[in-house]
Amino acid sequence: MTAAAPHSCGARRMAQAIAAHHGARFAGFEPQPMPQDAPEDDVYRAALAACSELGFIAIDAHCIARAWQRQSERQGAFDPALWPADPQDFGLAAQGDTPPFAPCPERLGLYAVLPDADWIGRMARAGVPTVQLRFKSDDAAAIAQQVRAAVAAVQGTGALLFINDHWREAIAAGAYGVHLGQEDLDALTTQELAELRASGLRLGVSTHGYAEMLRADAARPSYIAMGAVFPTTLKKMATAPQGVARLNAYARLMRAYPLVAIGGIALQQFPEVLASGVGSIAVVRAIVNAPDPEAAAHTLMQAMERPA
Ligand SMILES: Cc1ncc(COP(=O)(O)OP(=O)(O)O)c(N)n1
Ligand SMILES: Cc1ncsc1CCOP(=O)(O)O
Numbered sequence: 001m002t003a004a005a006p007h008s009c010g011a012r013r014m015a016q017a018i019a020a021h022h023g024a025r026f027a028g029f030e031p032q033p034m035p036q037d038a039p040e041d042d043v044y045r046a047a048l049a050a051c052s053e054l055g056f057i058a059i060d061a062h063c064i065a066r067a068w069q070r071q072s073e074r075q076g077a078f079d080p081a082l083w084p085a086d087p088q089d090f091g092l093a094a095q096g097d098t099p100p101f102a103p104c105p106e107r108l109g110l111y112a113v114l115p116d117a118d119w120i121g122r123m124a125r126a127g128v129p130t131v132q133l134r135f136k137s138d139d140a141a142a143i144a145q146q147v148r149a150a151v152a153a154v155q156g157t158g159a160l161l162f163i164n165d166h167w168r169e170a171i172a173a174g175a176y177g178v179h180l181g182q183e184d185l186d187a188l189t190t191q192e193l194a195e196l197r198a199s200g201l202r203l204g205v206s207t208h209g210y211a212e213m214l215r216a217d218a219a220r221p222s223y224i225a226m227g228a229v230f231p232t233t234l235k236k237m238a239t240a241p242q243g244v245a246r247l248n249a250y251a252r253l254m255r256a257y258p259l260v261a262i263g264g265i266a267l268q269q270f271p272e273v274l275a276s277g278v279g280s281i282a283v284v285r286a287i288v289n290a291p292d293p294e295a296a297a298h299t300l301m302q303a304m305e306r307p308a
């Protein structure tokens with residue numbers, strides 16, 4: 001251990017034990033500085049130091065450290081081999097009176113994220129089970145028109161249509177659901193979130209690590225998206241590609257939700273991504289940039305069905 005200072009001698013040994021058990025699996029990330037604001041608890045400080053060294057950003061390292069402390073208290077002993085994955089140790093599934101969003105299928109299958117309503121129609125007719133309109137524009141009239149056209153385009157196809165960002169237009173047009181990022185969620189007032197929930201539309205939420213998964217859980221969404229798993233050129237990401245080892249850990253923790261993996265996923269990566277236990281893989285370029293998008297969608301749908 002180099003970057004982090006776990007405080008006491010006991011905490012230092014515990015941090016080394018965590019790194020010895022999990023260092024190889026989570027290798028490849030830039031070590032992060034040890035956060036200064038750690039409570040005086042040996043397990044917490046050891047896990048915080050080890051996770052910082054393993055490259056988890058401070059807010060995520062704190063989540064894991066807190067969970068490791070709770071796990072140790074619950075079990076009556078510190079176990080460096082046991083990476084926390086019990087929802088109760090993270091304070092999940094304890095949302096009191098918050099009602100859940102309407103449910104969606106556990107396995108959303110191939111999930112095509114598409115730039116306009118024409119693409120939505122094409123992929124829905126090609127049999128893609130889940131599609132998202134990700135129409136980026138400041139033109140309110142164009143947005144409303146695209147959302148309405150996308151809803152019309154999936155009629156009779158069986159495809160489930162999520163609308164990215166534009167939740168009011170999605171409600172007005174009668175879409176199946178809405179996909180929101182963390183910033184989109186933060187921008188909603190409590191009343192607006194309640195209005196969206198009461199509409200009966202499903203809600204999917206983007207997450208990029210532990211802290212964001214806990215934030216998403218507080219809204220009790222219909223599904224949770226996790227990424228970017230691999231590097232993507234489509235969107236500037238605030239966090240490093242998470243890789244499949246972290247995806248595995250995230251999927252274990254969030255197993256109560258339908259899960260979607262996204263970011264830089266092409267046909268070759270489908271087996272290792274599916275092995276994490278997610279029920280859906282979302283792609284943009286693997287379809288939109290393919291020479292024959294319908295054929296690409298069919299190949300990807302077949303890959304979704306193959307046992308990992
Ligand atoms: C399935 C799925 N996952 C993640 C995203 C990203 O959403 P968001 O964080 O809101 O970013 P933008 O797509 O709005 O740029 C997504 N669209 N779909
Ligand atoms: C919208 C989005 N959110 C996280 S990664 C991403 C883009 C995924 O695109 P691609 O599948 O082409 O990498």
Ligand SMILES: [Mg+2]
Nearest residue numbers: 165180181184
């Ligand atoms: Mg968004």
